[in-house]
Amino acid sequence: MYRLTVRRRFSAAHNLRQYDGKCAQLHGHNYKAEITIQGDRLDEAGMIVDFGELKAICDGVLDRFDHTYLNELPEFAEANVTAENLAAFIFHALNDALSHPSVSVHEVKLYETEDSAVTYREE
Secondary structure, eight states, X not given: OEEEEEEEEEEEEXXXXXXXXXXXXXXEEEEEEEEEEXXXXXXXXXXXXXXXXXXXXXXXXXXXXXXXXXXXXXXXXXXXXXXXXXXXXXHHHHHHHOOOTTEEEEEEEEEEETTEEEEEOOO
C-alpha cells in the first residue's frame, strides 16, 4: 500500500451553535488540511497519483470554503461547523472527486490553529 500526502490551506469564518464559550461568536481560522490518499497500484510512470493532480483535486474541493462564512453553506445548514464535521465533509468530497478507481482518501487532518487539529478517517 502506498500513501501520498499533500498540504493545502484556506481561510474561513464560522461560529459554533449550541456551544457555551468564545467560539459561539463569529471568528475565523487559517485552516491547514493534510490530505492523505492511498492506493496499491502504481501507474506506468510509477505513481499512484501525480502530486500536482492531487493538489488540483484538493483545491477544487477546498476552494468552496476559502474566504466564506461556513455557517451559510448548505452543507452546514443542520450540522455544526466544528473541525470534526468539516474534516469529515472534506474527506467524503475528496473521495467523490478522485477519478482513480484504485485510489481512496486514507485520512484528512485539519488544523484550525497551529496547535489544534482533528483527524478523520474511516476504518
